[in-house]
Amino acid sequence: MTQSRTDAASTVSGTDTGVPGIGTGPLTGAVRSGTVAASLLAASAIASVILNPAVVTVLAAAAVTAIGVGPRLRRGRPWTPADTVTACRLALIVVCTCQIIHSPPGLNWSAVIIGALALALDGVDGFVARRTQITEAGAGFDETVDALFVLILALALVPLWGWWTALPGLYYYVFRCITAFRLRWQQRLPFSQMRKVVAAAQGILLITAGSPLAQAHEWVGFGAAGLALASLTWSFGRDIIWLERHAR
Template structure:
């Protein structure tokens, strides 16, 4: 028990360090561009929420070590926290587009690195995969909020689609079934961040940005639609398989 407590304390210390680094990044952003109240409050809320949720998840998973892959993901989460603060601040003043794009680009470039590190070091875990996915999803949500200020609220569908799927799964539990690996799904997921970053950078004409984001949304709708259809068909098969023995029971008993 004492050994487990020692491991838990070490893991929790790393999450505390991550929160500290997040605060340091906010201080640096504040010194560089002068974050307003919205940026500070949002950034601090993100840091606290990340620390609290991750600490609880780590405690429940009983991991013996935080691991190098999770450290990479935590670094990405820190960058996402900075992007979140900048986007929140953009509601009050003109955003520093170059800085926002730089932080986002690094966060996107590091996506996938944590997975490779986990496989090479033999430290893959369900918690690590979930942590990586949640960081990706939240970054897409924040970017969709930012781009929606230029192109309209419909862009929020990109960032909100996964959360709508989770909400729908509470009403339809068959949506919680595991999906088979899909290269197309991974490609579409990666495309969202790239397209939103490109549109947010404002390097292209308005019409081109609109086209890029529409392509992003269309591919996401296709990907989610395909998965929902697969899950529905799988649930029908399982229901049919469970019903067959019950239908044959009288006949077997009669024999």
Template sequence: MIKQGLLVRAAVPACVLTGGAVAGGVSPIAWATGLVFGLALVLLTGWGLQRTGRGEFGPADWITFARATLVGCAAELIADGGHPHAWLVGLIAVALLLDGVDGQVARRTGTSSEFGARFDMEVDAFLILLMCVQVAETAGLWVLAIGLMRYAFVAASWAMPWLTAPLYPSMARKTVAAVQGVVLVVAVAGILPVLWTVAAVVLALASLVWSFGRDVVWLARTRVPAARPSAIVAITRRRAAPHHGPTWPAHNQAA
């Protein structure tokens, strides 16, 4: 079963990415992008399954895998350039629409996992970065700050391990993340005047800086070890509970 899953994980992106390269004009850059992306997708998912002790994909993981393959096709078109935006916008739109479906499937089938959550997050992050690359061609390289911010956060966590602690649930964080996707899709589609597009992307970047800054300040003040996720739950409950004074030390208060 494991070998069969590996075969499917290799064959599906190979076929779809080949189709994407053909649609992209069979240029060397399109082929190279598809090859690198396909290999990375197969190898990294295999490494992730092994690292988390899972033998194979669950139902939701296959949906995320399909999204990742569509993102690979979008990467081919962006790398090659000079193609109608309709193809690119269509691929991105479908990939974004499927986001959330995998989470619902995982919950309904009882197959939620650390691997699935991380896989979904990495696909989202790479898709955002791809859209930033596309938008940067007209708006400027500063747009890349949106796509690179998450990777900068990960790099910073190597030097500051307290950044890897789980974060408390936040609707504001989810809203900001959704705003990035919507604004960048609109920017890629080019349906607004350039000035309006730039203004929207600036606001999206500002909201992302606020969201990351808010979380970094909270993590710096709480300093909860990543090995103690239960402490995050306890702190979150305290935040939600009404009180008339501080219920935990000042250095643990959230921003």
């Protein structure tokens, strides 16, 4: 999973003006990409309701879709092929969330498999963006979906291992809230490969911590959830110290 607090906030690799390419094609291309994305999200919601027909399924699917894609739509920029891949990942997250809601505490194997597919696609949208067009709006969309999935997985662990497992999912949102008032936290962070590794590991660790394997062996669940929390605490703490020391 990519950086939970965007490396675009630290290093944006492109702008919405972009360069000529697939992502900057005619408006019809952007409309087509947006249509495909909308179709994927609608299909995920329908599939979730078919698999688990209940009011809570409809509400969960609507909430995850709105939170995930809402900020991207408000930016009003044309959709790119990478955005379509991110929307596909969001569609899988919608189905995974509904599976979590209707499964016993934690994740069943269906949720684990769907969640793993969503994680696998996380690297694909970046690959597509680098070969088509990298936009600030697309980076923000990717970041929003990443943070939302970590939050969902973290909350799913609470009934299993306790309230503290929700912290990895809340860090990003707390950081963003403070950033709105703490101007020195709005600086761009320097690129860090370790930050990317920690962020990518969150989804893997949290899915492992909620899997049937972890439910059968408590040390696996506690170990994976604890490692996720410890590594993300270290990563955020290091970045906050850097921001405070380099305040302009």
